[in-house]
Amino acid sequence: MSALDTPLPVPAARRGLRADPAVRMLAYAKPAWAWLSVAVLAGVGTLACGIGLLGTAAWLISRAAQQPPIFMLGVAIVAVRAFGIFRGVFRYLERLLSHDAVLRVLARLRVDVYRRLEPLVPGGLPGGVTSRSGDVLNRLLHDVDSVQDLLLRSVVPALTGALVVAGTVVVDAWLLPGAGLVLLACLLVAGVAVPWVTSRAGAAAVRRVAPARGELTADVVDVVHGCSDLLAYGAAQQRLAHLDRADDELTRLSRSSAVSLGLGSGLTTLATGLAVLGSLLVGVPAVRSGRLGEVVLAVVALLPLAAFEAVAPLPGAVQQWGLARAAAGRVFAVLDAPQPVHEPPRPAAVPPPPAVLAVEGLRVHYPGRDEPALDGVDLLVRPGARVAVVGPSGSGKTTLLLSLLRFVEPTAGRITYGGQDLAHCAGDDVRRLVGMCSQDSYLFDTTIRDNLRLARPDATDSDLRDVLARARLDHWLDGLTDGLETRVGSLGAAVSGGERQRLSLARALLADPPILLLDEPTEGLDPEAEAALSADLLAATQGRTTLVVTHRLDGLGDLDEVIVLVRGIVAQRGTHAELAARDGWYLQAWRQQRGELTPLVG
Ligand SMILES: Nc1ncnc2c1ncn2[C@@H]1O[C@H](COP(=O)(O)OP(=O)(O)OP(=O)(O)O)[C@@H](O)[C@H]1O
Ligand SMILES: [Mg+2]
Structure with a gap:
């Protein structure tokens, strides 16, 4: 040391x-x-x-x-x-x-x-x-x-x-x-x-x-x-x-x-x-x-x-x-500056995966805000399950993911893994259990190899090619003269928005966290690229414990559960089929999206 x-x-x-x-x-x-x-x-x-x-x-x-x-x-x-x-x-x-x-x-x-x-x-x-x-x-x-x-x-x-x-x-x-x-x-x-x-x-x-x-x-x-x-x-x-x-x-x-x-x-x-x-x-x-x-x-x-x-x-x-x-x-x-999250003086060990991740009565109230961002959220994610979190803008979706990463301190309620309250564990240990690929993941001005290896420094080139293939970037990589040595430019300026998102996904897959969080991974792409990335994403996360925040509702049919957050409260929960058959925010949004998508499909 x-x-x-x-x-x-x-x-x-x-x-x-x-x-x-x-x-x-x-x-x-x-x-x-x-x-x-x-x-x-x-x-x-x-x-x-x-x-x-x-x-x-x-x-x-x-x-x-x-x-x-x-x-x-x-x-x-x-x-x-x-x-x-x-x-x-x-x-x-x-x-x-x-x-x-x-x-x-x-x-x-x-x-x-x-x-x-x-x-x-x-x-x-x-x-x-x-x-x-x-x-x-x-x-x-x-x-x-x-x-x-x-x-x-x-x-x-x-x-x-x-x-x-x-x-x-x-x-x-x-x-x-x-x-x-x-x-x-x-x-x-x-x-x-x-x-x-x-x-x-x-x-x-x-x-x-x-x-x-x-x-x-x-x-x-x-x-x-x-x-x-x-x-x-x-x-x-x-x-x-x-x-x-x-x-x-x-x-x-x-x-x-x-x-x-x-x-x-x-x-x-x-x-x-x-x-x-x-x-x-x-x-x-x-x-x-x-x-x-x-x-x-x-x-x-x-x-x-x-x-x-x-x-x-x-x-x-x-x-x-x-x-x-x-x-x-x-x-x-x-x-x-007050630390946003309390680090326990003697941290407990995070239980080894696989185990159940449970969110119980989670409430998060940011200082200076009238309303809490999350208010009594309950959630159970079994090993290998994939759960989608949807809801209007500002409803607390990102806040939920940040709480799971221990970047935000709950005001009340708790998050447990295998029965262990994660508030008693070190933040860095929790972030080894839970990994996130966010909408604005940062790409460094260096090569593709170095950007991916941030997640796992000892990864071999074949590991890198494997995750790039799972993020459907293999053909793109084959077309690059410098291959993994290609530089991505400042803030990823030398790659397209879709490629940037896929690179971030590949990096998250390489880190291979037991629980993967995805925050609007298709945000900012055109509808076609968005649909393609969404489909690839769902395929790449098959069998992996995943929590995905998305505003795209098609393709959620394969997921185990969808929860609808509205103003920090779980307004609806169920499978896509159940929610699409019930009156509520989900059905309305689903109808609206299908209406918008019809001209593209037809
Ligand atoms: N650091 C912060 N300080 C104070 N308030 C915040 C902070 N971060 C988020 N909020 C507020 O908390 C609420 C929930 O924000 P959050 O980012 O979780 O929403 P979201 O559902 O992810 O929205 P979007 O779909 O637009 O990404 C919002 O009202 C937001 O303004
Ligand atoms: Mg958000």
Whole structure:
């Protein structure tokens, strides 16, 4: 089991400081703390070597100008070399340790966010998060990445800077107390006042950057996915103009945060100059009065230059904190989203098939809806039985299938398999028992082979050909020059709608789940293709426990039971023959469909 298999505990949302997303992210990154502390010490070492290098070099140059015997310079020469070498070594250690620790946390966070998103997506992301795929993608990529900036570009430089500044001021004050005071004052201006001013100036922009980037990505993904519809309706220009506006907004925000950062960098340079000038103003009279050696004056004047190396990154660090804080808030919105389905802490085993699947008094009430989507549904599916679920749009058919897959939590009632309540089993185990082929199954932009093998990675080519034949795609496959190596295009764009549905069916057959759910598998096809696929589907599912949601009523004669859902209630149930002979929704729909089909048949 790899480290990534165990999610890190997500710190609970609390009040006060602990509610701050950046602080919560720091708590989440706890496993990285130890190595980050070592990295901070290495960072202090780097800067201390830099300061030591400049200080000793300044002393060496001024002392050498007095032309003393060479042995008097020996120690300083060795010190300059040592500082130069160790500066590089410390810098390398700091980068290596901090990045290693942070990238480990980042990998865990990405997995945790993905794990959290996975069960949320089928039932719809909660309103507080988003329903736009581009924005979700952005949270998973950019927003998670910004945690790296929080630690590497904000916390580490701030801690390193604070330690180095304290050390330098002490040394400077020891050499000449007045110069120490001047340095302290200038460092406080550059390290506290300047970052505060620049963060104030750019605060609004910094807060808006992460959501603006999310919107832009979501817009781009929408435009790319809906490209053919936009072109067909002549709406492409309008959407592109909208994209342009979103892009301009992001550019404007980035520019205004860059301006405040530039302001910070200018003010820091000014403070550096003032510190050098101030040190000279205090140092020169001290040399004149004999309180300071003339050689040490060079050290006092140049120390500030090195010390400011430690505070220069601070305005950027404060800005990074703001950016990362906004991004962390978006990541926690996903991590905190209530899970739609409760996972039992100690899951029970799913009984081995074959067994009876029973739905008892199932009620599902989506939050924010007046009426329940399902209200007291009972259903018994024996091994090998095929049951059709029909009914008007919005009557709860898909909801019933999603409950069987444990993507939706029942409000009341239960679903059992072999007597075991599936609510006590792990969602993933249930989804190994129950497999679904939905109306909008996703095809990846890769080969037919890879798309099918998602369902069973160890399937051989002959297994693939077998399921393709059962989905009646064998002739189509024979006509492809590249055979199983043929690419299906983005979202299956390089295959027809019917072929796409059949490929999804072949994939579901390859997965070979003990219970197969089909949700409107013929939706969106022309009547002829629909009739052909329906017939093939029924043939392919012969003898397999199947629940099929369909609006096509012809061909249901072979099925064991048909249930009619109307507004979440089982309005009718029986075989096709029984229902077609009784007054009710089924007979009406059946008549209507036969009426529509007559001209095609005749
Ligand atoms: N994630 C959701 N949040 C809130 N309400 C939902 C959600 N999903 C579905 N609903 C509502 O629940 C009801 C049943 O929806 P469901 O998708 O199960 O219907 P359906 O019978 O599959 O319809 P169709 O034939 O159009 O596919 C509808 O009123 C729908 O608006
Ligand atoms: Mg549906």
